[in-house]
Amino acid sequence: MKSPLTVTFLGTGTSQGVPVIGSDHPVCKSDDPKDKRLRVSVLLEWENYNYIIDCGPDFRQQMLRENVQRVDGILLTHEHSDHTAGIDDIRPFYFRQGNIPFYAHPRVFQSLHKRFGYIFEIENKYPGAPTLDEIAIDKETPFSIGGKKVIPVEVFHNRLPVIGFRIDSFAYLTDVKTIEEVELQKIKNVEVLVLNALREKEHESHLNLSEALTLIEKIKPQKAYLTHISHLMGFHEEVERTLPENVFLAYDTLKITI
Template identity: 50%
Template sequence: MKVTVLGSGTSQGVPVIGCQCPVCQSLDFRDKRLRSSVHIEVAGKSIVIDSGPDFRQQMLRERISQLDALLFTHEHKDHTAGMDDIRSFNFLQEKDMPVYAAPRVIEQLKREFAYVFSEKKYPGVPMVEVNELDGEPFEVEGIQVIPIEVLHYKLPVYGFRIGDFTYITDAKTISEESLEKARGSKILMINALQQTEHLSHLTLNEAIDMAQKIGADATYFTHLSHKMGSHKTIEAQLPNNIYIAYDGLQLSL
């Protein structure tokens, strides 16, 4: 399995428009963060989790020409806004794109992308095959995926475990049952928004605590805001086996 971080930033990305803070002005490429998403290559299949506003740019940057499925963690725009650009894969692969999400998220997609789900479709619109998730494990092209429900304040969000890789974003609260599903992972990727308290995201210290509870061989923090601090500064403070993700990072399992 190869995992590529497509984006490691929060909803505004980094740099933030108009911001003059040291992180937004940093010249370190690791401090340039597109909206959070990840690409997974396993058993010859290609899966993306979340298509945010930067989806097109991310696909071009990583030269991804095959996509077998698109998984959505939840309905917020920084995770769904790029779905229109699956059109290119429809054309290349000559088939509808399998999309996996909770029923609530599917309903939001139908509102946001009404033209995709219209009975009378305009030529060239994205073509999707809808698969509703119910919290139970499911298969994507023969690949088993385990959904892991977390809470983003009060909003249920799905993390996903594929083999020894677990991806959790936009989490603030994780139940013991969900923690158990993540345990035994070799690599955990989990959100860590900033150092100060936040209503709906794990802070740096909370994410460290959560990582230690799960106990993966290696943990990478994603969905980072400019308020977290620079990559170089924060990673130097982390415990062993915990790292800061960055756009373009590739991990092999």
């Protein structure tokens, strides 16, 4: 029998977060906590394992809010800053645990080596810098974390390949604009799907709301949760009332168990 998987939405916002700095948009002025969105990430928990998908600029705040005491590894979808800029904040975990495993496509590690050179320096490494165990992944090869099988799923963020993940009957896809049929078959009929939906208006590199709902109809999960949400989507409570009965807007701190 598989151990239940608990998913906590650490952040559900787009690259600027919600509210956007300096914005007078009504959603940015909302008092509803569900309209406050940190950069997108989830915490996966089962048995005594804690794994995180993406490590953005709000990572420290998210770890403190959820009182996370240990991180067994971090899975990166791609190299953009809203998914990787919090890497330096793994230091408290590194000081207690040692090297932190990171799972990412080799292209992502190449980008991180340029942007965080002091972390990846081999000779004369700065003594306070953390150390990552680089574990290369690709769309073809499943891998294991904490006894669970992970199936990588490739999607495209405009023309940039991004890796999503299927674990048990849970699938997490972010920064999707298109997905090829062979990759779609990996996640058909999952129990829970998390998928990005930026706003109502079409966008060149993200699904908008109608595109996300069309893709959900094709995948046919039992439940779907939308994430990577912009303030331009509208107020959480108003948008939620318009969605199909099995589709929900995710929000920061939401927990689900599969």
